[in-house]
Amino acid sequence: MDPNIIKFIIFYIGVLMTDKIKTAVEMAKEQRAISVAEFFEKNRHLLGFDNPTKSLLTVVKEAVDNALDACEEANILPDIDVDIKQLEENRYQVTVEDNGPGILREQIPKIFAKLLYGSKFHRLRQSRGQQGIGISSSVLYSQLTTGYPAVIYSKPKAKGKTHVFHLKIDTIKNEPEIIKEDLIDDGMKHTGTKIIMILEGKYIQRYHSADEYLKQTAIVNPWAHITYKSPIGEKFDFPRVINKLSKRPKEIKPHPYGVELGILIRMLKNTKSRNLSGFLQNEFCRIGSTSSEEICRLAALKPEDNPKNLDHKAQQNLIKAMQRVKLMRPPTDCLSPIGDKLLEQGISKEINAEFVTTITREPSVYRGIPFQIEAGLAYGGELKEKKNEEGKSDQVKVMRFANKIPLLYEPSGCSITKSISSIKWRRYGLEQSSGSIPRGPAIIAVHIASAWVPYTSESKESIANYPEIIKEMKLALQDCARKMLRHIRKQTKVKRETERLNIFESYIPLIIENAKELAEVKTKIDAKPIIDKVIKKDLIEYGKKR
């Protein structure tokens, strides 16, 4: 037969097949599992890889966040070096090196080249990373856009050798693919980790850049020493402000108020406790023997019941009882805030303002999870008021932080933005269109520290709108705003008083002349000592009183 006819027949069968009605049998053939790496490869914008500018920032951010976490967990004052080199028009090489504890050889491939792998997801304790996808997604993005493996150097013993891995991700399996492995002697004296990635990106010097991210990181991590070489060759050094790490957060158990029925059922099934009383006391925080008995009584269960044998009704009664009994709030030593003093030092170091105030609120709880809000406000000084053509000032700059990470993208949906916009800033001396970010010569910073930050997406760019969180943020901001208002008022009064006294000053010689005439004095009187004594002193006293 003519090969063209055969081709035509095959083509026609194809057409028929495609248009045929599908049955369950045919549809079943198309069903298959999707690996989480494939999923995020196709949905990489969910991880912060929407566009080249943001992607470059995300890669730097994930590597630096990991480095800071590792150092702090090992109680090492962080020394972090960041280097971004431009290789081609849209291609960059990012290197991040730390003096952390290093990573064991066996763990290196999975930590860097398997999505959803890590130590932070299953525990309740404040850390920058919490999902186990940050650094591996950066490796995924690098290989997707440039085809290059990530290169990792890791030295887990100060006197040992350094492991070198060239790693890719087998996306169909979501498993590491080791391209090359080496053991070298680099002569370095301390432990540490270094990662090098080559990726498609775009460097800008404006707000959404690694420059800004590292500057803000230095503000909220004043115990870290960070050096940075930008793609255009600029060198930055963010020195340490303090030689002591912040308080190390401790791991806590879940609080009964925050647990959901599905989770409780799983815990009951997997527990090692042989009776309900032990289960309650061992697997949750804030339950002692009294409250455990109380819970059992409310649920009409016996403390000696086997937790694995509860039926669905009993499980439901148990969770209701757990939520009805009066318990202490969860312990807050799982948190590690920056502290108001250090936050103030951090802000003052980077911004030369005329007035800075900060506050660290007491810890609070949302859905059983402890969190703590800190806020800072800087006013005036180098933040001079600029008016636009319509006579309006610029919007104040907002710095958002979560677990000591600066958040640079997606401000609009964030509870920090929402809290700021909901305050009536005109009362506190700033301009504001209702429901917007205020305008004026100020900077507002808000930090949420939490054992589990409720981000609105995997890319960790904004905080979900929990009412408990917004309330705490507003209280912190109002406190700062009141102090700023006092400062502005005082400043305005000092200014007015000075003006008033300046007028007096220019009249004093005239008064003296008139007085002389009335008293028929002929000698010359010097006005200066009088001015100094009467007016300047008055002014100083006035200033002291305020």
Next chain:
Amino acid sequence: MDPNIIKFIIFYIGVLMTDKIKTAVEMAKEQRAISVAEFFEKNRHLLGFDNPTKSLLTVVKEAVDNALDACEEANILPDIDVDIKQLEENRYQVTVEDNGPGILREQIPKIFAKLLYGSKFHRLRQSRGQQGIGISSSVLYSQLTTGYPAVIYSKPKAKGKTHVFHLKIDTIKNEPEIIKEDLIDDGMKHTGTKIIMILEGKYIQRYHSADEYLKQTAIVNPWAHITYKSPIGEKFDFPRVINKLSKRPKEIKPHPYGVELGILIRMLKNTKSRNLSGFLQNEFCRIGSTSSEEICRLAALKPEDNPKNLDHKAQQNLIKAMQRVKLMRPPTDCLSPIGDKLLEQGISKEINAEFVTTITREPSVYRGIPFQIEAGLAYGGELKEKKNEEGKSDQVKVMRFANKIPLLYEPSGCSITKSISSIKWRRYGLEQSSGSIPRGPAIIAVHIASAWVPYTSESKESIANYPEIIKEMKLALQDCARKMLRHIRKQTKVKRETERLNIFESYIPLIIENAKELAEVKTKIDAKPIIDKVIKKDLIEYGKKR
């Protein structure tokens, strides 16, 4: 030893352990894999389960979207029954039943109780589902909040029996857990699937409800018949407007312009083609023998080269060549728009407006993926202008759709909202504060149909801001806006003309009297026929001309 002393020692060792400096060895012990089910259980807000109201809607939405997809894929006119019952204060039972093709016994557990499993992720073709997590995440949410398994009835053969499964998800493994399995004879005459889930939720009648979601679904799926019983006992029937399914979309291969290096490398590695020329022609659309030769020439490669043997440099040259060669746009038969006429019928059926206009734009492409924009505008009629205290009208209602799914949440980040806000609506006869949604008696609807809709999150609530997509949306909206403006102008002129003629009308008897006097006529003259003849006719003619 005193047990209390032992307790104290144990406690003290614990304290020491927790505070000890961690080395790489200790940190390694804490590392482990996270299942994707655990990940989404903890991050359920990413899937649309932020709060009880939204969760109830999401469960209904995922089940109905799946039902519609299944029916259309099997070429069956959809008959879908939705029933929501309130069981307790915050507990609801959702039942969704369809007349689709049913699901084979072996597939049921994985489709409903394994996240990231499905037929739609790996192909390029328009469908409602695309990620393989929608319905299984609803099952996950149900078991998390109430502990109940989902119950699935599936009948894959019209004359066969019905499979009944009670399913939970083993979240630690992300695998189905079959609680109970049955085979029953329910006497039903057609194939189909039914799912029952019990979950924590909250029902409201306002905008963000199943009521609104189903109403909007009926607008953009006029070939579907949907019945709905709400938790407060109201019964809704959305009948079919047309007895024919829309054009069935076909699967296409990826377009060379949209492929990324990492994906190309994987395709080269896994291909069955033995030479480069075959690889290019078989695995991509729009590459024939001529363009395949051209690509090889540009990349300095031979058409007979083995695709598996290309080195990194060759792979890079290949992708650059693929993107430089001139190719046709991807085929657009992977798309299935609603069509301007059906969209108009759909809108008119649900909204009694005085003017409705719609448009279906030609298909376009973003990142190598075909998409198509449709828009509709309804004006006046039951959409009466309401002014608030400040004399401003209400904002127009915006209906957003993606692949025939209504999007009810997260409008602010969506490219549809962005497109609407960026148009100067004052030019088209609506009020508007600059950069906002316009105000007035109108409804705006926008639909994006695409082989892969770029959602900003897994919960599929808003569309990412690709410039190509925004451009098409604006062009569609401006077209509708121009037609609306013509209508408003015509209406205004008709109104003015009527007023003018009404004035004439009232003067005509006077003119007649004066004319009579001048002509010295004594008989009575009836003004009515003159009015009718001269003025009414004039008015009609005027109306026709416009």
